[in-house]
Amino acid sequence: MTGESGFQASVDVAPQEKKKFGNVMIIGLGMIGGSFAKALKERGLATLYGVDRREGELTLGVSTGVIDHPAELSAEFVSKMDIIILATPVRAMESVLSEIKPFLSKNILVTDVGSTKGSVVDAVRRVFSEVPPNFIPSHPIAGAEKSGVLASNSLLFEKHMAIVTPLPDSNPVLLDRLHRLWRAVGADVVSMDVEHHDHVLASSSHLPHLLAYTLVDALANGERSQDVFKFAAGGFRDFTRIASSDPVMWRDVFMANKDATLATLDHFTDRLADMRTAIAQGDGASMFGVFTRAKSARDHFLRLLEQRTIGSVKEVCPVSISVLPASSIKGDISLLGDKSLSHKAITIAALSAGMSEIKNVDLTGDVRITMQAFRDMGVVIEEVTADHLRVHGVGLRGLKAPIAPINVHQSRDSLYLLLPILAGQPFSASVVAEGKLLNRSMDDLFSLVRKMGGEVVSEVADCLPVDLSPGVPLNVSVDLTSGSERLRMAAFLAALYSPVEGCVTPFLSGVCHDEVLLRHFGVTILDHGVGFKVVAAPLIGTDIVLSGDEYEVAWLVVLASLLPGSELSIKNAGLDSAMFAFLSFFQSIGADISMPPQDEFGLYEGVLHAGFSELKAFSLTSQQSYQFRDELPLLCVVAAYSVGESRMQGVGSLPYHYEDRVLALVDALRQMKIVCHYINGELVIEGGLPQGGELDCAGDDRLALAMLALGARSQSLTKINDCQKLLEEFNELESVAMQLGFHCLVAQ
Ligand SMILES: NC(=O)C1=CN([C@@H]2O[C@H](COP(=O)(O)OP(=O)(O)OC[C@H]3O[C@@H](n4cnc5c(N)ncnc54)[C@H](O)[C@@H]3O)[C@@H](O)[C@H]2O)C=CC1
Numbered sequence: 001m002t003g004e005s006g007f008q009a010s011v012d013v014a015p016q017e018k019k020k021f022g023n024v025m026i027i028g029l030g031m032i033g034g035s036f037a038k039a040l041k042e043r044g045l046a047t048l049y050g051v052d053r054r055e056g057e058l059t060l061g062v063s064t065g066v067i068d069h070p071a072e073l074s075a076e077f078v079s080k081m082d083i084i085i086l087a088t089p090v091r092a093m094e095s096v097l098s099e100i101k102p103f104l105s106k107n108i109l110v111t112d113v114g115s116t117k118g119s120v121v122d123a124v125r126r127v128f129s130e131v132p133p134n135f136i137p138s139h140p141i142a143g144a145e146k147s148g149v150l151a152s153n154s155l156l157f158e159k160h161m162a163i164v165t166p167l168p169d170s171n172p173v174l175l176d177r178l179h180r181l182w183r184a185v186g187a188d189v190v191s192m193d194v195e196h197h198d199h200v201l202a203s204s205s206h207l208p209h210l211l212a213y214t215l216v217d218a219l220a221n222g223e224r225s226q227d228v229f230k231f232a233a234g235g236f237r238d239f240t241r242i243a244s245s246d247p248v249m250w251r252d253v254f255m256a257n258k259d260a261t262l263a264t265l266d267h268f269t270d271r272l273a274d275m276r277t278a279i280a281q282g283d284g285a286s287m288f289g290v291f292t293r294a295k296s297a298r299d300h301f302l303r304l305l306e307q308r309t310i311g312s313v314k315e316v317c318p319v320s321i322s323v324l325p326a327s328s329i330k331g332d333i334s335l336l337g338d339k340s341l342s343h344k345a346i347t348i349a350a351l352s353a354g355m356s357e358i359k360n361v362d363l364t365g366d367v368r369i370t371m372q373a374f375r376d377m378g379v380v381i382e383e384v385t386a387d388h389l390r391v392h393g394v395g396l397r398g399l400k401a402p403i404a405p406i407n408v409h410q411s412r413d414s415l416y417l418l419l420p421i422l423a424g425q426p427f428s429a430s431v432v433a434e435g436k437l438l439n440r441s442m443d444d445l446f447s448l449v450r451k452m453g454g455e456v457v458s459e460v461a462d463c464l465p466v467d468l469s470p471g472v473p474l475n476v477s478v479d480l481t482s483g484s485e486r487l488r489m490a491a492f493l494a495a496l497y498s499p500v501e502g503c504v505t506p507f508l509s510g511v512c513h514d515e516v517l518l519r520h521f522g523v524t525i526l527d528h529g530v531g532f533k534v535v536a537a538p539l540i541g542t543d544i545v546l547s548g549d550e551y552e553v554a555w556l557v558v559l560a561s562l563l564p565g566s567e568l569s570i571k572n573a574g575l576d577s578a579m580f581a582f583l584s585f586f587q588s589i590g591a592d593i594s595m596p597p598q599d600e601f602g603l604y605e606g607v608l609h610a611g612f613s614e615l616k617a618f619s620l621t622s623q624q625s626y627q628f629r630d631e632l633p634l635l636c637v638v639a640a641y642s643v644g645e646s647r648m649q650g651v652g653s654l655p656y657h658y659e660d661r662v663l664a665l666v667d668a669l670r671q672m673k674i675v676c677h678y679i680n681g682e683l684v685i686e687g688g689l690p691q692g693g694e695l696d697c698a699g700d701d702r703l704a705l706a707m708l709a710l711g712a713r714s715q716s717l718t719k720i721n722d723c724q725k726l727l728e729e730f731n732e733l734e735s736v737a738m739q740l741g742f743h744c745l746v747a748q
């Protein structure tokens, strides 16, 4: 090992100051080992010892300050370490482990950074006959095509993932230390099992390296190679950068991860053969399909990585919005399409036969998750402009089995649409999620899928992740009178997959956007008094322009009503029966609104006008409180500015989520010096002149909008904290405010 010729490794292992991670030995002081050492050393977190079979690397390691001391794999050094990191090529690890084995004690954390994990665990088993609890493998997903200690970079792991692959017997205290170690050098840590790691990395890292090496080799040895390289365009350079990586390291990787790389290589070879056929046959449609899906998958993926939502907790910057009092709103405005309707329109268009154009569609946030899921199942979706899609539908049962689980991330909207659709396909599929969607019971949705005849298997009862398999399709009958409104579109979709006819009994009577959207695409929905019969028939692609978000419409109407001098026209309102009822109630307490006309489907679509007027105090029965439960925060604001006392019965009997929202607003009202009483579930608000203040909407977008309205006519400035969700949901808020002359200021 080291120190043999001329280079003296000191055996005096620093007893002096103890740093956070103590004595850390890096074995294999190349690019990754050196980067790790440098990152710990620069942060003053450890005393670094380096070992390398190439003496030159150690000399450079000391002279460039990457390590504190050169070392050897002897008792004097090894036994005094707190942490040992193996950073050699993977096939060298077995001999390194044999050398350190005699000097290891069980409280020394030993880890590695190898690109494969199964082979390292096998090597550990061969050396120790088991995996000792203090050996816990890991792998940073960060690197470069360079090698050697001079290529080391102390920031290499910052904002990159580090995968740890603990084993059942791993020591939990040391596992925790390993997590801290990776976090200390800036990495986001994720856990995975060894086998899964090797399969995922075979596709995401090993296969691309193989392709790059093979491409360069094939072209370099082919005819006209001089000219190929001379005239290589940027694409060649981008694609082949990684062919400059270290050949020893990569030979080791492919020898160590043979089965998983062969599996992904076979899959890729099949797809390449398909592309060959498409080119040979001049099949432009197939090529266009592959290129569009691949482009959007990559764009989507990069966006997600930028937000760092894959495998790590999303970093959110706190956003506050301040409202300056005494402004009016004036102007004609068009609102971007409703987000939930955007998810649904894309879904229905994807399941229709033929092409659909969807205009005024909101393509921000979670909507992209729904879109990506369909693209992963073979649907070509072109983004014509930022709010215009062209969807090449494949029919109700025409989706292709996705090659990987569908990831709905944290999007409930995507999940509730995708699950019944997947259950209606002839293939099995898995659905995974992240964060708040995990470990939550989805029993309503899962039982809907079971009603369709689908088989649902999840590790934790009724929770994600879930595996779905098709069964014998059944005629679905869903009664939503005691269920959640969220299930409404899911129930309609399930009914569409019925062999003959499905039946949905919704909670509220009247016209709703979901049914209208389906009718647009040719679905026959027969109202039979207590519910709807949905006739199972193909959907037909069509063109549709989405109307503005209804809650945003309601908010703007309330704002216009409260602010003297306001004159507002919303050019693309689309009100269903429930929103029409709310705005009608609002008219009944004095609001000056003119509603858009009713269209052939029963929606009130078109221009809506609203202006300032003095509003009267009001009383809501329990039934009305329930009916207007979504709009109650807005009504509380109206009550605060009305003359007299307003009452809302039955608030205490609302589902807790709605009650909580109202109570949060009551707190805000009290902070603004408005008198409120909440007794036996009845809320009484005495109108007055709200003061300004600093409010917190607790990340609830609807509450945030209500608080903005509350601040709009208050005595002094109102600042609302925690508004990130509002800007995610209503991302054109600032431009709408600017167009209408509503003075609000967004600050991060
Ligand atoms: N290069 C990359 O981008 C990434 C590499 N990895 C993994 O990190 C490990 C190291 O890779 P790099 O730092 O890129 O390679 P490198 O070639 O820069 O460094 C490896 C070092 O290990 C030394 N070494 C080899 N056999 C040894 C032995 N028996 N005893 C002591 N030292 C020995 C070599 O002399 C060399 O200095 C590999 O297992 C690789 O799979 C992990 C993530 C990224």
Ligand SMILES: O=C(O)C(=O)Cc1ccc(O)cc1
Pocket: 114, 115, 140, 141, 142, 143, 144, 145, 205, 242
């Ligand atoms: O240079 C690149 O783009 C890489 O892909 C780096 C890399 C190489 C090997 C790994 O195990 C992890 C990351």
